[in-house]
Amino acid sequence: MLKINNLHVKLEEENKQILNGVDLEVAGGEVHAIMGPNGSGKSTLSYVLSGRGGYVVTEGSAVLDGHDLLALEPEERAAAGLFLAFQYPVEIPGVGNLTFLRTAVNAQRKARGEEELSATDFLKEVRARAKTLKIDAEMLKRPVNVGFSGGEKKRNEILQMAMLAPKMCILDETDSGLDVDAMKLVADGVNALRDKGRGFLVITHYQRLLDHIKPDVVHIMAAGRIVKSGGPDLALEVEHNGYADILAEVA
């Protein structure tokens, strides 16, 4: 599904290398977790995959289901099935949440040559999905993420993910800033989407999210590379001992 090969990335504005050869492969149906110290390049990886400006790929490749991601515009990557749940979802004053969702859903359908969703079908689906995420009608009407609490923003990300039904979902610290109940809601939302045709890359600092979303593989990222990969136990090890031991071991 997603194959990242020897990815090197530097900043556009300054000569600073952030990713130093990331190798990663996520197959359909799998959940991979990425853990790692702050500043190790996790968010950068998610941004580069989704096409945010400001970064230069100096080497390597990223392919999603045969699509050379790095050659595509952000919207084309989305239409190809990539989704990023942002660590910091963006507030967009003046654009209603529903309008935004509907525009996104139909833009992707159009790009894939599918028919647009009718207003009624769309509303029906949104309402049902919003309900399971405890997003009320009021929140759907408000401008995108404006005045949302941290937890509301993250649930809104999961709602978008559910509506867009991507093939490859990247979640960047979706658990940060959530209380236990909110995290459960988010995790349930993710688990409901687990499917053999869909891959997940879950970036997190904490084991507790992985208690709810059980990963198949856990990667440790440090200084812009995946330095160690293993099973779910690796996350427990991090939880108990921190990163120091692992970093020392691979150094």
Add this chain to the structure above:
Amino acid sequence: MALPERKESATELRLAGLKLPVGGCTDAARESALTRVRAMGLPSRRDEYWKYTRPDTLVQPEPPRAALFEDGETPMFGDMDRLRVVFVDGVFDPEASDDLDLEGVSIDRIADLCARDIHWAKHLYGKLEQAGQTPVERPFAALNTAFAKDGVAIHIAGRPSKPISLIYVHESETSDALLHHVIRVEPGAEATILENGPAAARFNKCMEIDVASGGKLHLVRAQGRDHERRAVTHVFARLGTESVFKCFTLTINGMLTRNEVVVELTGDDALAHVAGACVGDGDFHHDDTVFITHDAVGCESRQVFKKVLRNGATGVFQGKILVREGAQKTDGYQISQALLLDGDSQFLAKPELEIYADDVACSHGSTSGAIDEDALFYLRSRGVPEGQATDLLTLAFLGEAVDEIEDKDLAAEIIGRVEAWLLRHH
């Protein structure tokens, strides 16, 4: 005080090409206005109030030629039930207009005021314009009072069932139109006036609006799309106790537009909202100059102006809130913002507050900036193509101004026009 020589000669040159209409009951007002024009002189680039907008083409004797523009779109407000009052190059066209017959309203041509003995209009003509000349001079408005060739007096005594739609057709590439309307809203009456169309190669329009206690007037304007047209317009509004005046203007294209709105809140608890949205591409210069005076207790005023500029277009905003002594409990708000879609465009703003009362709440802000890159990326990451995402953010940017239109159908019509413009400019 004698005028600078250059100013005097430019003014006289312009006046030489105009003929004072005589034989009506506006004669005295016109002569007084002409005297005032001579005393003030027409604007020049050196005038502080014209620092950001070159008045030359508005002053010169002949208007620069302006090609006619077939936009192929359905006419503005075309689907709405309205009373149409049509002017072609600044001259009333009875054939093209509906019968000026609407319950609660009477409409007469300025030329007919005497014959019909319409007192209120005779007294109003030139009066608010003259009052609006202090503390800042507005010579084009005085020029208009003196030389307006046509215009209507609209008397609103009830609540008409549909809007009065003033339609300005542009047919001659060299037309130089001067129109002057006077409007009186009686106590408790309420109406909507629409204006649209490019009007002329050069258009000088003046509107004097007197809203009595408890009256309400909604004015929604869409200035025509002819690329080469030039316009200077003035609205002078005087608001009585608990009256409401809401004015919204959409400007799409036009080489030069200067819209001045001068409002005097003279009765307690009156409300004035003046808003505008403009979108301009290339050789486009748009100037909103607004002056709101609070001269009564408990009044509210809002100025909301949004400009979308690209390809070297220029936007200007000069907005003032003057709170006179004793105008306590004033609530004044002013915002002017430009969205610059590229690095070539510019926005020049001069927001001003002048307050002589102590119990007031006034705020103002002015910003200009590019599209929010984070918002743009967020939308694109959800699959919305760049052009469409930019449009969505642009419409959101204009939202606060368009929201000032109370009638939802009118607001939708305005948004539709902006959407069409955005699509054409991808």
